[in-house]
């Protein structure tokens with residue numbers, strides 16, 4: 079049986095990471111670590127998102143490198159090209175094409191309400207010339223993300239907490255398009271209330287947000303999520319960091335003015351360290367907390383740094399190995415591009431037909 083036929087009965091899991099910088103601990107614990115588990119039970123699609131990356135100005139050489147780096151990291155984390163489709167977003171033009179159709183079915187209002195847009199534009203506005211400096215791509219970003227998801231009949235999208243609102247928009251757009259463009263002969267006015275179109279244009283996707291690790295905070299500013307663009311050195315732990323760098327970043331992690339771990343309540347910084355250690359070791363939050371109650375913060379910092387370093391070391395080493403063999407990476411990407419294109423083109427063709435475009 080072909081992989082495609084074998085996967086036909088399975089639910090589709092799809093996710094992606096932007097190639098704006100090296101991947102960090104939040105990307106790993108909030109997303110990639112969870113992807114691996116679906117490969118034996120689901121039809122899996124994972125890709126590197128370079129078109130979203132250019133919503134902020136990128137150094138072209140760096141972007142090129144980061145894209146290979148992201149794919150090598152996926153492989154190093156256990157994403158297996160024999161089980162999953164792995165590709166680069168810009169290799170499949172259908173993403174940009176569907177994104178345009180969705181742009182024409184969305185409103186300025188719903189895009190303005192996206193918190194990620196509000197945050198990024200607030201940063202841009204405070205730094206320079208107000209709205210004139212906000213790239214349009216940051217505004218329309220969630221539409222490209224919705225296209226990424228809807229092209230593949232995706233059922234489940236494993237992501238961190240910060241992507242929840244984008245997923246809700248993708249769901250709203252799927253529902254809107256399904257009712258605007260029903261299948262031939264399906265007339266919503268003539269069927270009992272609640273009947274679903276058996277040939278609906280899009281599957282309505284669900285977010286899959288892990289109970290642990292879905293929101294890893296900056297080690298230097300524990301009120302803000304860990305991010306690739308963390309302005310404070312040491313705030314983000316990258317999957318390329320050496321053991322020594324990782325342990326140092328944890329030793330310097332911001333906690334609070336107390337000195338020891340309390341059972342009843344913990345500050346954001348302490349919670350973050352416990353959460354990270356629990357996610358990396360597979361223990362519960364309470365089990366980790368209990369080990370440190372009454373002990374100085376230093377123990378928690380040192381042990382968490384060591385646990386993270388030993389989880390990241392094999393990923394770092396394997397990523398470097400994969401990066402040394404570009405032709406293997408190119409082969410993986412070629413196979414992924416072909417498989418993804420075949421599926422995406424089918425959906426796009428159906429969208430164009432239902433919208434009324436002349437097809438040849």
Ligand code: TYM
Pocket residue numbers: 092093094095096097104105106107108109127130222223226227235236237238239240241244291292293294295303304305
């Ligand atoms: P990106 O590249 O910002 O992040 C990639 C994944 O990592 C998760 N994540 C985190 N999880 C826990 N704690 C953190 N501090 C943290 N920071 C990031 C994100 O939730 C995400 O799951 N728009 C997406 C990329 C994207 C995408 C898609 C995702 C484009 N198209 C289609 C899923 C499906 C983004 O910017 O993720």
